[in-house]
Amino acid sequence: MSKVKGSRILLRHRDIPKLDKLDVYLEDGGFESFKKAVTKMKPDKVTEIVKDSGLRGRGGAGFPTGVKWSFIDANNWPHYVVANADESEPGTFKDREIMEQNPYQFFEGVMLSAYAIQANDAYIYLRGEFWDLAHELDKKIKKLEKSGYLGKKLFGTDYSLNLYTHLGAGAYICGEETALLESMEGKLGQPRLRPPFPPSFGLFGKPTVVNNVETLANVPLIIEKGAKWYRKFGTERSPGTKVFSLSGNVNKPGNYELPLASTFRELIFKHGGGIPDGHAIKAIMAAGASSSLIVANDEALDTPMDYESVQNVGGMLGSASVIVIDETVDISWLVNKTVHFFKHESCGKCTPCREGVFWMSHLTERIDNGSGSREDIVLLQDVANNIQGKCLCALGDFSTQAVVTGIERFPEDFKAKVSPNQAARIKINE
Amino acid sequence: MTALQDKHEKEIKHILAKYPTDEKRSAVMPLLYIAQRKAGYVTKQDMLEIAELLSISTTEVASIVGFYTLYHDKSGGKYRIQVCNDLPCALRGSGQFLEELCENLGVQVGETSSDGILSVEAVMCLAACDKAPMFQVQSHSDISYHENQTVESALQTIEKWRAEETDK
Ligand SMILES: Cc1cc2nc3c(=O)[nH]c(=O)nc-3n(C[C@H](O)[C@H](O)[C@H](O)COP(=O)(O)O)c2cc1C
Ligand code: FES
Numbered sequence: 270m271s272k273v274k275g276s277r278i279l280l281r282h283r284d285i286p287k288l289d290k291l292d293v294y295l296e297d298g299g300f301e302s303f304k305k306a307v308t309k310m311k312p313d314k315v316t317e318i319v320k321d322s323g324l325r326g327r328g329g330a331g332f333p334t335g336v337k338w339s340f341i342d343a344n345n346w347p348h349y350v351v352a353n354a355d356e357s358e359p360g361t362f363k364d365r366e367i368m369e370q371n372p373y374q375f376f377e378g379v380m381l382s383a384y385a386i387q388a389n390d391a392y393i394y395l396r397g398e399f400w401d402l403a404h405e406l407d408k409k410i411k412k413l414e415k416s417g418y419l420g421k422k423l424f425g426t427d428y429s430l431n432l433y434t435h436l437g438a439g440a441y442i443c444g445e446e447t448a449l450l451e452s453m454e455g456k457l458g459q460p461r462l463r464p465p466f467p468p469s470f471g472l473f474g475k476p477t478v479v480n481n482v483e484t485l486a487n488v489p490l491i492i493e494k495g496a497k498w499y500r501k502f503g504t505e506r507s508p509g510t511k512v513f514s515l516s517g518n519v520n521k522p523g524n525y526e527l528p529l530a531s532t533f534r535e536l537i538f539k540h541g542g543g544i545p546d547g548h549a550i551k552a553i554m555a556a557g558a559s560s561s562l563i564v565a566n567d568e569a570l571d572t573p574m575d576y577e578s579v580q581n582v583g584g585m586l587g588s589a590s591v592i593v594i595d596e597t598v599d600i601s602w603l604v605n606k607t608v609h610f611f612k613h614e615s616c617g618k619c620t621p622c623r624e625g626v627f628w629m630s631h632l633t634e635r636i637d638n639g640s641g642s643r644e645d646i647v648l649l650q651d652v653a654n655n656i657q658g659k660c661l662c663a664l665g666d667f668s669t670q671a672v673v674t675g676i677e678r679f680p681e682d683f684k685a686k687v688s689p690n691q692a693a694r695i696k697i698n699e
Numbered sequence: 700m701t702a703l704q705d706k707h708e709k710e711i712k713h714i715l716a717k718y719p720t721d722e723k724r725s726a727v728m729p730l731l732y733i734a735q736r737k738a739g740y741v742t743k744q745d746m747l748e749i750a751e752l753l754s755i756s757t758t759e760v761a762s763i764v765g766f767y768t769l770y771h772d773k774s775g776g777k778y779r780i781q782v783c784n785d786l787p788c789a790l791r792g793s794g795q796f797l798e799e800l801c802e803n804l805g806v807q808v809g810e811t812s813s814d815g816i817l818s819v820e821a822v823m824c825l826a827a828c829d830k831a832p833m834f835q836v837q838s839h840s841d842i843s844y845h846e847n848q849t850v851e852s853a854l855q856t857i858e859k860w861r862a863e864e865t866d867k
């Protein structure tokens with residue numbers, strides 16, 4: 270039986286030394302779930318347990334994983350599983366830790382999802398910068414082939430499975446699942462028009478499940494210990510644990526795995542050790558650079574971090590990449606930073622995003638360097654509003670979140686920047 | 700057989716085997732990495748050969764080189780030092796780190812040193828935000844991470860490469 274200490278389901282390597290070694294993982298009960306599934310369970314049963322567990326996608330959208338698997342078109346073959354290991358959202362570094370230190374649990378999750386949808390080939394799409402990691406994973410895949418966990422006719426059954434890595438080459442947009450599939454097909458990483466969605470038209474036009482690394486890493490323990498056990502963590506609608514990537518102005522940045530619905534206060538002050546140099550906390554971005562800016566008042570700090578509650582304080586849980594912003598930070602500088610990210614990463618396929626983000630970056634740059642006017646703030650807001658809801662994928666909307674909420678919730682930072690009174694301008698520590 | 704194929708036959712075969720036989724276009728990204736190993740950038744000739752190998756047009760290959768930031772079509776420093784200066788790192792002082800590093804190296808962001816050994820670039824988040832300041836180094840053959848850096852530690856590492864290169 271796999272050992273679980275407290276609420277650490279995914280970062281178990283912190284409790285079990287050398288869990289990244291195959292013999293240690295096996296000794297801990299590793300691949301028992303996969304073996305049990307392949308030899309004793311109907312594929313649909315695996316999907317059903319994952320559905321019952323209430324596991325939701327950890328890549329950002331929070332879509333119920335088992336439900337996604339059940340959408341796979343059973344009249345069109347072959348099927349594919351693609352693990353999304355693109356991890357490029359600023360502030361997100363959880364999938365990397367899982368793959369580096371608990372890789373076999375992640376593999377086993379990929380393998381269980383492949384069995385559930387009867388895919389014989391599964392791919393792991395890693396961002397190109399995870400070069401070393403991809404080569405390590407390749408070696409481990411070889412080990413699994415040698416030990417009979419991957420390959421033809423597994424455990425004497427008719428089921429065969431191959432696992433491959435595929436390296437991207439530096440493009441945030443390839444984290445968007447349809448752009449990722451295009452990229453895997455050897456094309457530009459640009460999103461597809463949807464519907465059809467990947468479960469009916471995915472990789473090479475075939476039914477495909479795309480899941481985030483963290484999502485998949487949950488699966489082996491859910492199959493081993495059951496949906497009811499998994500639901501002991503978190504809430505009714507947001508069950509399970511979540512790896513929170515904590516970054517920014519905080520004493521102890523890092524990954525923290527906590528049950529969903531833990532509060533921001535607990536994460537930032539108890540685990541993260543609070544704000545450096547005795548500064549006060551000013552704002553929180555809960556889902557990386559794509560998030561809205563939450564005013565860090567007591568109400569926000571005491572908000573449970575689950576998919577529903579974060580929305581109530583004007584944010585999104587997304588990938589749970591919590592960026593902490595202290596009182597010394599000028600929000601107009603921050604917004605300029607996030608807009609530049611999206612300008613760099615816009616894929617250029619649809620006009621509102623391509624042109625809008627470009628235009629926003631001129632305005633934020635001007636405001637940030639002190640040559641902007643009050644009208645620029647109004648115009649910036651207007652451009653942002655005109656991007657929202659008009660783009661082919663969510664990147665366009667993402668680019669406007671910090672802009673719109675920054676101007677709305679921290680108006681004084683923008684006004685100070687465009688004021689003719691230079692003394693009022695806040696110097697930032699770039 | 701193309702020159703690229705001639706030189707890396709086994710590796711290319713292995714890559715092609717990952718994808719369905721009628722979907723070999725998927726191999727374009729891994730093949731570009733192989734091509735780039737030689738000189739740190741992809742030449743026109745490489746693009747031509749990859750296109751031929753995968754039965755796609757050279758323009759399609761070129762557009763992929765242009766789209767993805769880790770492919771280059773011009774020579775740069777042998778070591779491309781890519782400092783993350785995205786929001787979470789910037790909140791932890793990466794801006795100052797980048798500035799001081801450049802000052803010490805006598806290279807501007809986006810430029811290559813006169814000896815051609817290194818170039819410095821500012822890049823977007825590399826999924827190491829809790830270990831800022833940090834940079835990755837893209838050499839001809841691989842990419843490695845250097846985390847929790849100070850200007851001193853970075854300079855030390857860089858001087859080591861410089862010494863290795865001048866020894867050659
Ligand atoms: C611009 C953009 C970038 C994304 N980047 C990632 C990413 O890096 N990793 C990821 O898992 N999902 C990312 N997603 C979400 C994916 O499109 C998709 O929803 C996810 O991989 C589904 O897996 P899940 O259900 O397990 O979360 C991104 C979405 C968008 C719109
Ligand atoms: S912001 Fe620098 S690694 Fe994430």
